[in-house]
Amino acid sequence: MRKVILDVDTGVDDALAIAYATASPEVELLGVTTTYGMAPAECSARNTLLVLEQLKCDVPVFRGAEQPLIRTRQYSGTFHGTDGLGNVVRSEPKRAASGMHAVDFIIEQVRKHGRDLTLVTTAPLTNLALAIQKAPDIVGRIGRVVTMGGAVATPGNVTKFAEANIIIDPHAAQKVFSSELPITLVGLDVTRKTVLRQEEVERWREKNTPCSTFFADFTKYYIQAYKVNHPYLKGCALHDPLAVGIAVHPELVNMVPMYIEVDLEEDALGRTTEDLRRKSPGGPNTNVCMEVDAERFVSRFLSRIDQAFSR
Structure with missing residues (x-):
């Protein structure tokens, strides 16, 4: 079992990644850290708490950075809605985030678990950059960092070059990649090949539970946005869930240092x-995912999501 921290900016695919992680027997989810990104910082924390509440998982949540290191870039809300979850949130979570800052939690857990810890980031890299800045010793201690972000041999999804998580805080990203952390980069090169279809989301709705209906509602918004912006995909890309999948099953991908x-x-x-x-x-600083067994991953993802909805 892998000890994992998820660092998220909970929009739709972050929520799917959280569900996938909580339903994976290979994962011991120590905590979820949040930051701004696909929604303001307060929405990211609230969304994370709501998602865990629906999943009946009492995993601690830690609020982190509220803005980029240097410059502010506002997310448009096109794919995730202005609240991060397809504008379907109608209630507040029953519990609050921890009083400990996300950066301090990351540092504490790296020092405690060392090589046994995997940090999966599905958000701008501000929290991790700040953790490195505050405690440089964690660079040589952590087992692995799996980062959803970037586009190495494919166009970006914000500009023709840049992917969203990277361009929202490029200075934090550069600090992380130049740090000698053991990074696996899960970018658009592979995530666009893992697609969730509308018919699968409708099966969630047919389960007719509060959790499955909640997930179906916000994922429908995401798929509709993809229909307008990326109709050739015939569904929505599973960006963030793939990062969780690769953290547990690296054999799903071929990597190039x-x-x-x-x-x-x-x-x-x-x-x-x-x-x-x-x-x-000096040698390579990143293992870049370039090919993925998409069918195998999507099948496993759908199976785990079904388990999550059956709690």
Whole structure:
């Protein structure tokens, strides 16, 4: 069983990733840390608590960064709604987030569990960048960082170069990738190949439980946005759940070691690319996922989600 922290900005696919993690017997979910991203920071924390409540999981939640390190980029709400969950939230969670800051929780858990800990990030990398800044020793202690973000050999989804999690806080991302952390990058190169179809979401609705209906409602919004913006996919990409899947089953993907940097120049801001101009010839800093067994992953994801809804 892998000890895991999820670092999220709970929009729709983060919520699906949380459900997948809680239903995976290979995962011991120590906590969920939140930040701004697909919604404001307060919505991200609230959404995370609501999702865990529906899933009947009493996992602690820790609020983190409320803005990027240097510049602010506002999310449009196109794919996740202005509240992060398809504008379907009608209530407040029954419990509150922990009083401990997300950054402090990450540092504490890395020092406690060391190589046994996997951090899965499905949000802008601000919390992790701040943790490195505050406690540089964690870089050499953590077992693995699995990051959903970036687009190495495929177009971005915010600009022609950049993926959303990276461009929202590119300076944090560059700090993380230049830190020598053991990073696996789960980018658009593979996540666009893992697709959730509308008919599967309708099966959730047919279960007619509060949890399955809640998930079906906000995921429907996400799929409708994909129909308008990416009709060729015939569904919505499972970006964040795939990061959880690879944290547990790395054999799902083929990886290429690369020395990744994040472009901070305005004309290509947020681009994740191999740094061929680095002064040091040091080895790769990232394992980049380039191919995925999409059918196998989606099948496993749907099975675990069914288990989550059956609690």
